[in-house]
Amino acid sequence: IQLPTPSTPIHSATVSAPTNIACIKYWGKASSHYNTPINDSLSLTLDQADLRAVTTASCCKCFTEDKLWLNGKEVQMNASTLKRFRACVDGIRALASDKVDDITHQIVVTRSEWETMPVHIASYNNFPTAAGLASSAAGYAALVASLVALYDAREEYPGQFSAIARQGSGSACRSLYGGFVAWRAGGEREDWSDSIAEPVVDEMHWEEIRAVILVVSNKEKETSSTKGMETSVTTSRLLEYRAKHVVPQRMKEIEKAIQEKDFESFGKVTMMDSNQFHATCLDTYPPIFYMNDVSKSVVTMVHVYNEWAEEIRAAYTFDAGPNAVLYTLEKYQVELLALVLRYYPEVGEGYVNNSELRKEAMEFALEAGLVEAVEKRCRVRDIGDVKMVYCTKGGPGPQTLGDQCSLFEFV
Ligand code: DP6
Known part of the structure; x- marks a missing residue:
């Protein structure tokens, strides 16, 4: 050398x-x-x-x-x-x-x-x-x-x-x-x-936005985004329709919601767009499944939560894998995390990346009506269905670090 x-x-x-x-x-x-x-x-x-x-x-x-x-x-x-x-x-x-x-x-x-x-x-x-x-x-x-x-x-x-x-x-x-x-x-x-x-x-504009990420175990090998997109483009008519007739309107709606800090509209568009993306995956031939049963149980939990609250307090979105990302507002973060910890039991130390928030969520008393509503539609998942939970928020772009x-x- x-x-x-x-x-x-x-x-x-x-x-x-x-x-x-x-x-x-x-x-x-x-x-x-x-x-x-x-x-x-x-x-x-x-x-x-x-x-x-x-x-x-x-x-x-x-x-x-x-x-x-x-x-x-x-x-x-x-x-x-x-x-x-x-x-x-x-x-x-x-x-x-x-x-x-x-x-x-x-x-x-x-x-x-x-x-x-x-x-x-x-x-x-x-x-x-x-x-x-x-x-x-x-x-x-x-x-x-x-x-x-x-x-x-x-x-x-x-x-x-x-x-x-x-x-x-x-x-x-x-x-x-x-x-x-x-x-x-x-x-x-x-x-x-x-x-x-x-x-x-x-990131300062809507500082109250929070993300709670549920890392869902995924034993099967998933289709890479690049490969998945290729098959979707050649086979899914729904994808073609989505790109031409759905996304342009949604971009306008969500940008307006963000400007106005309107979580109700932001959350709804976010959930609907995630659902449509996964629908295009199902419309791909052969179909691609990124969400699994655990992912779907998170969808149900979020809808039950929002219905109980009579407003959108949490919005899910899923990428090319089973992990759930839940957007919420700072004022509901602990309540949402408490709900998550109740239905997706901790696997051990370090389950939640933020120990302070974890502590607050563990001590948080969920309202009886909410627990009842969720218990009717959701069951407590097996330990290990969710491997880890990251609580995070919006942040800045790349940062230059010192030579050291x-x-x-x-x-
Ligand atoms: C589902 O950016 O990983 O996360 O351009 O082929 O590298 P390549 O794909 P990639 O695809 C991300 C897809 C997605 C949706 C999104 O992030 O917008």
Whole structure:
């Protein structure tokens, strides 16, 4: 191995990036080459204090080839991962600036010189990849953000970085911003440069929004999003109808609800859109099942809860897996968590990521009428049906971390 020397130093940057959970789902590609969607989508970026990917990007003339480590293990990239990885690295590197020394103000690396240096990327999630919690969104957002920091890259138009992240994984483009984020499908321009994420409101606008995530055990192997979408696009007429006639109206409705902090409308649209996404999965031939019996029991519990409350206090949404994400408001979070803990018993220590909220929920006295209503329609699930519960909220986009955070200490 060639080691770095004073004339071939290592340049590096470390960032953390968030996951996001869609309220209006992205399902179906218009172009698989550009990785663009058939409809707009909208999500909430989650707090990195609870769920995050941390990535260090480094480069040096002394490196011999590009390399990638995930959670400490080197990854041998297959053709599909390599295409995604290259789109991100080459895309951001093309927007690089000269690197100027802080003290001497001399150019130490010219824009074009970056291309002569292979990159080493190390990435780490603080949550299990297998839990199916949008790890690709956080991962590719962190990859892009770390490269932006490394190369001090500049956008030529707003949203260009998100257009690059989208080529890593579609949902990743929305993780480049905080708060509620829309991904505009685009398609007016031939190169799809208009398929970009756009912030709707930042995380401060509707601070009261909370998310309670139920990690549902999933023993069967699920269909990957990419593969699932491909089959849905070619076989589901419902998906075609949804993209053309349903989503445009829903995007307007949900953006208005968010602007006005109207949880009733927000929650209803979110639940209906999750249901329609899973209906398109069932309409796919052969059908795809992402929700399982535990997921369906969460749906019932939420509807019983809302009916009892005579308002929408919680709204579920499910991605390409059985995990339930429940959106609620700060004032109902403990009540909702108490309900969750009653019907999905704890498996052991660390079942709820936030011990303070857990304590409050354990001590919370659910109203008799609610317990009665739920008991009529729901049964207490077996221990282990839900593996873990994350309580979290909205948060900002990627953050640059100091040099002392480099992950290369660990690989
Ligand atoms: C159901 O972004 O993982 O979570 O672009 O093929 O990498 P690729 O797909 P991906 O799909 C996410 C699908 C979803 C809905 C959503 O996040 O909008």
